[in-house]
Amino acid sequence: MKLPSLLLAVALGSVTTVSAGLAVVECWFVEDAGGGRLAKRPAALLLRQGPGEPPLRSDLDPELYLKVRDPAGALQAAFRRYPPSAPAPHCEMSRYLPFPASVNWASGLTPEHSCPRALDGTWFMVSVSSRVISLSSLLQLQSESQRDSAFITMATAVLTVVTHTPITQIRLGQDALLDLSFAYMPPTPETTASLAPGPPPFGLEWRRQHLGKGHLLLAATPGLGGQMPASRDGAVAFATWDDNEPWGPWTGNGTLWLPSVRPFQEGSYLATIHLPYLQGQVTLELAVQKPPKVSLMPTPLVWAAPGEVPPELLCLVSHFYPPAGLEVEWELRGGPEDSFQKAKGKSWLSALRHHSDGSVSLSAHLQPPPVTAAQHGARYACRVHHPSLPALGRSAQVTLEVAGLSGPSLEDGIGLFLSAFLLLGLLKALGWAAACLSTSKESKEKKAQ
Ligand SMILES: *[C@@H]1O[C@H](CO)[C@@H](O)[C@H](O)[C@H]1NC(C)=O
Numbered sequence: 001m002k003l004p005s006l007l008l009a010v011a012l013g014s015v016t017t018v019s020a021g022l023a024v025v026e027c028w029f030v031e032d033a034g035g036g037r038l039a040k041r042p043a044a045l046l047l048r049q050g051p052g053e054p055p056l057r058s059d060l061d062p063e064l065y066l067k068v069r070d071p072a073g074a075l076q077a078a079f080r081r082y083p084p085s086a087p088a089p090h091c092e093m094s095r096y097l098p099f100p101a102s103v104n105w106a107s108g109l110t111p112e113h114s115c116p117r118a119l120d121g122t123w124f125m126v127s128v129s130s131r132v133i134s135l136s137s138l139l140q141l142q143s144e145s146q147r148d149s150a151f152i153t154m155a156t157a158v159l160t161v162v163t164h165t166p167i168t169q170i171r172l173g174q175d176a177l178l179d180l181s182f183a184y185m186p187p188t189p190e191t192t193a194s195l196a197p198g199p200p201p202f203g204l205e206w207r208r209q210h211l212g213k214g215h216l217l218l219a220a221t222p223g224l225g226g227q228m229p230a231s232r233d234g235a236v237a238f239a240t241w242d243d244n245e246p247w248g249p250w251t252g253n254g255t256l257w258l259p260s261v262r263p264f265q266e267g268s269y270l271a272t273i274h275l276p277y278l279q280g281q282v283t284l285e286l287a288v289q290k291p292p293k294v295s296l297m298p299t300p301l302v303w304a305a306p307g308e309v310p311p312e313l314l315c316l317v318s319h320f321y322p323p324a325g326l327e328v329e330w331e332l333r334g335g336p337e338d339s340f341q342k343a344k345g346k347s348w349l350s351a352l353r354h355h356s357d358g359s360v361s362l363s364a365h366l367q368p369p370p371v372t373a374a375q376h377g378a379r380y381a382c383r384v385h386h387p388s389l390p391a392l393g394r395s396a397q398v399t400l401e402v403a404g405l406s407g408p409s410l411e412d413g414i415g416l417f418l419s420a421f422l423l424l425g426l427l428k429a430l431g432w433a434a435a436c437l438s439t440s441k442e443s444k445e446k447k448a449q
Contacts, residue, residue, distance in 0.1 A: 136281055206219075327384070
């Protein structure tokens with residue numbers, strides 16, 4: 001987005017804040033009910049409200065009806081941008097216990113080995129997923145004794161991790177940018193005062209999950225140093241805080257860049273932000289696609305005499321991905337009623353051919369039935385459907401010429417004869433010109449010697 005349009009969008013956004021996006025997010029609170037079972041109870045996040053008291057929700061447990069204070073603004077911003085046409089996001093909440101990062105390379109984040117008092121109290125982790133956004137936020141709840149309302153609980157968003165690319169379809173061989181931003185406001189002023197001013201060190205972790213196995217792609221702890229695992233697949237991340245305010249809130253960028261994506265890189269990507277005793281995580285999906293090229297042979301005409309079987313048609317569907325979801329239809333357009341119909345005849349598909357870039361090709365074959373005179377000028381088409389193509393698919397066609405009747409007429413015959421004659425003449429002329437050139441070159445070379 002260019003700067004003026006960005007400014008305009010910001011201006012429009014601030015005008016329409018009350019009406020735009022989602023002000024209440026309906027959620028499920030999930031907890032272990034013992035015996036390996038999970039219990040679900042309804043919950044809601046009140047992000048914004050009109051003047052006066054918050055709307056009454058007698059259907060909710062007061063501890064599960066949360067009025068969210070969001071000093072860093074990331075949670076609010078994410079839902080303010082939520083498109084009204086998109087389906088409601090899926091939201092789940094569960095209890096969270098602050099704990100140090102379990103990975104070795106992030107141990108430098110918690111050198112003091114004791115969880116600060118500021119992290120005491122009840123914590124919920126909210127996970128929101130949808131087609132347009134995926135986020136997770138750690139909420140610190142106001143204790144029951146501090147509550148000033150009997151039916152709603154105040155909660156503060158401390159760490160929020162957001163991606164605007166929860167589902168990425170990337171064209172095979174192109175670079176993928178997996179968006180990740182995060183925002184952090186330290187829990188209470190006491191903790192900030194005890195720390196050095198400025199954003200704290202953090203850890204960024206990107207993993208790929210494939211067939212139940214996790215692969216660490218990239219780990220970074222900007223501002224901490226120490227031994228880091230090497231990054232894989234050429235992955236690069238923008239691991240920075242965006243601002244340098246002394247006491248926060250701070251926002252940061254952990255966007256991952258993957259160069260020329262190949263099929264083996266498909267799957268779920270887990271992005272984790274590690275802060276001392278707090279971890280925020282989102283999941284993204286990456287899928288690779290390549291639309292097929294479609295060509296039909298013989299081209300551009302197929303000939304047959306009435307009652308004869310025309311030559312077999314071969315539709316080459318090449319260099320596509322994924323192999324699944326490909327369909328080939330044969331159509332006959334035009335002909336007697338200038339109609340459009342499924343082509344008759346025998347059709348079959350070849351086996352897949354695999355290419356070194358991970359894409360595949362196949363050929364579709366059609367043996368059309370004998371032609372009738374009325375089919376002269378009709379077109380055979382192969383239409384290819386694939387998830388990478390628009391709904392109509394992609395097609396290639398060939399025109400049927402029925403010899404004899406309205407087919408190649410006397411004039412056509414003469415035309416053909418003439419063009420053959422002219423072509424022959426042209427070839428002769430070219431041959432002659434080539435001979436001339438080479439002899440003159442030879443003679444020049446001779447002179448030069
Ligand atoms: C994060 O960094 C990437 C790469 O520079 C950039 O494209 C993206 O817009 C940044 N995200 C935010 C929220 O600034």
